[in-house]
Amino acid sequence: xxxxxxxxxxxxxxxxxxxxxxxxxxxxxxxxxxxxxxxxxxxxxxxxxxxxxxxxxxxxxxxxxxxxxxxxxxxxxxxxxxxxxxxxxxxxxxxxxxxxxxxxxxxxxxxxxxxxxxxxxxxxxxxxxxxxxxxxxxxxxxxxxxxxxxxxxxxxxxxxxxxxxxxxxxxxxxxxxxxxxxxxxxxxxxxxxxxxxxxxxxxxxxxxxxxxxxxxxxxxxxxxxxxxxxxxxxxxxxxxxxxxxxxxxxxxxxxxxxxxxxxxxxxxxxxxxxxxxxxxxxxxxxxxxxxxxxxxxxxxxxxxxxxxxxxxxxxxxxxxxxxxxxxxxxxxxxxxxxxxxxxxxxxxxxxxxxxxxxxxxxxxxxxxxxxxxxxxxxxxxxxxxxxxxxxxxxxxxxxxxxxxxxxxxxxxxxxxxxxxxxxxxxxxxxxxxxxxxxxxxxxxxxxxxxxxxxxxxxxxxxxxxxxxxxxxxxxxxxxxxxxxxxxxxxxxxxxxxxxxxxxxxxxxxxxxxxxxxxxxxxxxxxxxxxxxxxxxxxxxxxxxxxxxxxxxxxxxxxxxxxxxxxxxxxx
Amino acid sequence: xxxxxxxxxxxxxxxxxxxxxxxxxxxxxxxxxxxxxxxxxxxxxxxxxxxxxxxxxxxxxxxxxxxxxxxxxxxxxxxxxxxxxxxxxxxxxxxxxxxxxxxxxxxxxxxxxxxxxxxxxxxxxxxxxxxxxxxxxxxxxxxxxxxxxxxxxxxxxxxx
Numbered sequence: 001x002x003x004x005x006x007x008x009x010x011x012x013x014x015x016x017x018x019x020x021x022x023x024x025x026x027x028x029x030x031x032x033x034x035x036x037x038x039x040x041x042x043x044x045x046x047x048x049x050x051x052x053x054x055x056x057x058x059x060x061x062x063x064x065x066x067x068x069x070x071x072x073x074x075x076x077x078x079x080x081x082x083x084x085x086x087x088x089x090x091x092x093x094x095x096x097x098x099x100x101x102x103x104x105x106x107x108x109x110x111x112x113x114x115x116x117x118x119x120x121x122x123x124x125x126x127x128x129x130x131x132x133x134x135x136x137x138x139x140x141x142x143x144x145x146x147x148x149x150x151x152x153x154x155x156x157x158x159x160x161x162x163x164x165x166x167x168x169x170x171x172x173x174x175x176x177x178x179x180x181x182x183x184x185x186x187x188x189x190x191x192x193x194x195x196x197x198x199x200x201x202x203x204x205x206x207x208x209x210x211x212x213x214x215x216x217x218x219x220x221x222x223x224x225x226x227x228x229x230x231x232x233x234x235x236x237x238x239x240x241x242x243x244x245x246x247x248x249x250x251x252x253x254x255x256x257x258x259x260x261x262x263x264x265x266x267x268x269x270x271x272x273x274x275x276x277x278x279x280x281x282x283x284x285x286x287x288x289x290x291x292x293x294x295x296x297x298x299x300x301x302x303x304x305x306x307x308x309x310x311x312x313x314x315x316x317x318x319x320x321x322x323x324x325x326x327x328x329x330x331x332x333x334x335x336x337x338x339x340x341x342x343x344x345x346x347x348x349x350x351x352x353x354x355x356x357x358x359x360x361x362x363x364x365x366x367x368x369x370x371x372x373x374x375x376x377x378x379x380x381x382x383x384x385x386x387x388x389x390x391x392x393x394x395x396x397x398x399x400x401x402x403x404x405x406x407x408x409x410x411x412x413x414x415x416x417x418x419x420x421x422x423x424x425x426x427x428x429x430x431x432x433x434x435x436x437x438x439x440x441x442x443x444x445x446x447x448x449x450x451x452x453x454x455x456x457x458x459x460x461x462x463x464x465x466x467x468x469x470x471x472x473x474x475x476x477x478x479x480x481x482x483x484x485x486x487x488x489x490x491x492x493x494x495x496x497x498x499x500x501x502x503x504x505x506x507x508x509x510x511x512x513x514x515x516x517x518x519x520x521x522x523x524x525x526x527x528x529x530x531x532x533x534x535x536x537x538x539x540x541x542x543x544x545x546x547x548x549x550x551x552x553x554x555x556x557x558x559x560x561x562x563x564x565x566x567x568x569x570x571x
Numbered sequence: 572x573x574x575x576x577x578x579x580x581x582x583x584x585x586x587x588x589x590x591x592x593x594x595x596x597x598x599x600x601x602x603x604x605x606x607x608x609x610x611x612x613x614x615x616x617x618x619x620x621x622x623x624x625x626x627x628x629x630x631x632x633x634x635x636x637x638x639x640x641x642x643x644x645x646x647x648x649x650x651x652x653x654x655x656x657x658x659x660x661x662x663x664x665x666x667x668x669x670x671x672x673x674x675x676x677x678x679x680x681x682x683x684x685x686x687x688x689x690x691x692x693x694x695x696x697x698x699x700x701x702x703x704x705x706x707x708x709x710x711x712x713x714x715x716x717x718x719x720x721x722x723x724x725x726x727x728x729x730x731x
Binding site: 158163164165166167168169170171179180181188189570571 | 607611614620621622623625626629630631636
C-alpha cells in the first residue's frame with residue numbers, strides 16, 4: 001500500500017513499512033549519513049540524518065523512522081541545518097585533523113561533510129583520543145584517533161562476516177572500536193577480508209600499504225620486479241575507467257606497469273587455470289572414490305582463515321590447491337622459469353589484487369619455499385591508482401601491450417573467478433573437459449531468481465554433479481549448516497568467497513559502499529570473458545605444457561598444493 | 572566439559588545470551604575479577620564471541636579485569652561528598668598510592684574504585700575500605716588511615 005508524505009512542501013509517494021530515509025533518497029533529497037548502511041539494522045549513531053517532523057518536539061532520525069501517512073517533513077529548515085552542522089563540528093572536536101597525512105585525504109566522508117557545511121574552524125575542543133594505533137595485522141591498519149564511532153565496521157564484521165574481531169569497548173566518551181582485550185588484530189579472530197576498510201567513512205581503517213617497499217624495489221639496484229596481474233584486478237580497472245573489452249584493459253595495465261618499471265608483467269589468469277584444473281581433478285578423484293561430502297574451494301584466503309579459526313573440522317574437505325596468487329608466485333620464483341637479465345638482481349614478485357587478505361596469504365608459512373616467500377608484495381586497486389598518479393601515467397593514453405612470456409595466457413576461468421558463482425562454473429566446465437573431452441559442451445545456467453538457492457546440477461559423464469556458491473561468511477555458514485542438517489550428498493563442489501559478491505566486492509577495491517559496484521564489476525568481467533578465445537583451462541595449451549612438466553615428476557606437483565591447520569585465536 | 576567454571580555453568584543450562592551478565596557477576600564473585608581465560612571459557616559456553624563479551628563487560632564499571640588490592644578502597648563521589656570535598660580526598664589518595672580509579676598499586680595492597688553514592692550522606696566525605704567505613708574525612712585523617720592500613724596490613728587482613 002502506498003501513501004503520500006509531504007516533504008519540503010512537495011508531496012511524494014511512500015510505501016508502507018518503508019524507512020523515511022529510503023523514501024527521501026529515492027526522491028533525490030540529500031540526507032547525509034555516516035552510520036547508515038542499506039540492508040543493515042539501523043543504528044542511529046551519527047544522527048546526521050535528522051529531519052524536522054510536524055507535531056514532533058524533537059528532530060527525528062530518518063534512518064530509523066518509518067514513513068507514515070500524511071507526515072509533514074522539513075529536511076532543510078534552519079533548525080535542521082544548524083543541528084547537522086553542530087553534529088559535524090562535534091565529530092571534529094577530537095579529530096586529529098591530519099588530513100594531509102591521511103590515506104583517505106580527498107575520499108573521506110567526514111572531510112566532505114565538513115566542507116559542504118562550510119566549517120572553517122574548530123568550534124568545540126575536546127580531548128584527543130590516545131589509543132594506540134594497531135599495526136599488528138598483515139592486512140588492516142587501525143588508527144582509533146580517526147574513528148567517529150559510526151559502528152559500520154563493527155556491524156559488517158559481525159553481521160556479514162560473523163567474525164566480531166572488532167567491537168565497541170568501554171562506554172561514553174571513552175568508547176573505542178577495538179579488538180578483544182585491546183590486544184591487536186593479529187591475534188584477534190580477524191580474517192583480513194578488509195570489508196571494514198570498505199565501509200569506514202574516515203581513515204580509521206585502511207590497508208597495510210606495500211607501496212613503499214614496491215617503490216624501493218623498483219628504483220633500487222638489487223631487485224628484478226615482476227608484476228602478477230589478477231583478472232579481478234583487470235575487471236575492476238575496466239569498471240572504474242568505463243573501458244570496453246575492445247580497449248584491451250589488460251593490455252593497458254600491462255603497458256602502465258612496464259612504464260612504472262616492472263621488468264615482466266604476467267597474467268594471474270594463467271595460474272587461475274591451474275587452480276581450476278587442480279580442483280576439477282580433485283573433484284573427479286573424489287567422485288571416483290565415491291566421497292559423498294562436498295569439496296570447498298581454497299582460493300579465498302579470508303575464507304580459509306575463517307575455516308581455520310571457527311570450523312577446523314571442515315579443513316579436511318577444503319581443496320588443497322594453492323590459490324592462483326601463490327601458484328604463479330611459486331612458478332616465477334622457482335623452477336627457473338624467469339631469470340633476471342642481471343645476475344646481481346633478485347626476483348621480486350608483486351601481485352596486483354582486488355583483495356587485502358592476499359597480503360596476509362603471502363605471509364603464511366606454507367607459502368614460502370626453501371625460506372623464500374613466493375609473493376613479496378601485494379598491491380590493491382587503490383594502491384595501483386595511487387601509483388599511477390604518482391608516476392603521472394594516464395592509462396587511457398597508452399598503447400596496449402601484451403603480457404610477457406611464459407605466463408601470458410589465461411582462459412576466461414580467471415575472470416570468472418572474480419565474481420561469486422563464476423568459479424563454480426569454471427570448475428564445472430573444466431570437469432566436463434577432463435571427463436569427456438575439450439570439444440563437448442555442458443550448460444551451466446545459474447538460477448535467475450535472486451532468492452533461490454545458488455546451486456546448479458549438471459550431468460557430466462555418467463554422474464550428476466552439484467555445484468554451489470556462497471559469498472559473505474554469514475551466507476556461507478548458513479549454507480554449511482543447512483548442508484549438514486539435511487545430510488545432503490547431491491552437492492559436490494562449493495565455491496566460498498569471503499566478500500559479498502566475490503572478489504568484485506573485495507576489500508582491495510576502490511572505496512565504495514553500494515551493492516551496485518560489485519554487480520557492475522561482475523558485468524565488466526563477463527564482457528571481458530566474451531573476448532577471450534580460450535574457453536577453459538584444458539584449452540590453455542601453454543598451461544597444459546607446464547602442468548605436464550609437473551606431472552612427469554610427481555614431487556613437484558605437491559608444491560602446487562598447500563595445507564591448512566587449526567588456528568587458535570581470541571574468538 | 573571440563574572447566575574451572577563448570578559449577579557456575581551448571582546454573583545456566585539454557586545457554587542464552589541473557590545469561591551473560593549474571594554469569595559474569597558470578598565469575599567475578601568467585602575469582603575477584605574477569606581474567607582473559609575466564610572470559611574465553613564463558614564465551615565458548617554461551618557461544619558469544621570473546622570480543623562481544625569484553626565489549627559488554629567494559630561497558631559496566633562493575634566488572635574488573637585485573638585483581639583487586641588487599642584493601643579495596645571505594646571512594647564516594649556523590650553530591651554530598653562532592654560538596655564536602657571528596658575531590659580533594661581523591662587527589663590525595665591518587666598522590667599517596669599512585670593509582671587512579673580502577674587501578675591496583677604495584678604491591679597489590681590497595682585498589683581504588685570511585686562510586687556514585689554509598690548512601691551515607693550525613694557522614695560526608697567518606698571512603699569504604701573492605702566494608703569498613705571511614706567518615707568525615709579530612710586530608711590528615713585520610714593520611715592516618717592509609718598509614719594504619721599500610722603498617723598493619725598483615726594483622727588487619729588476617730583479622731578480617
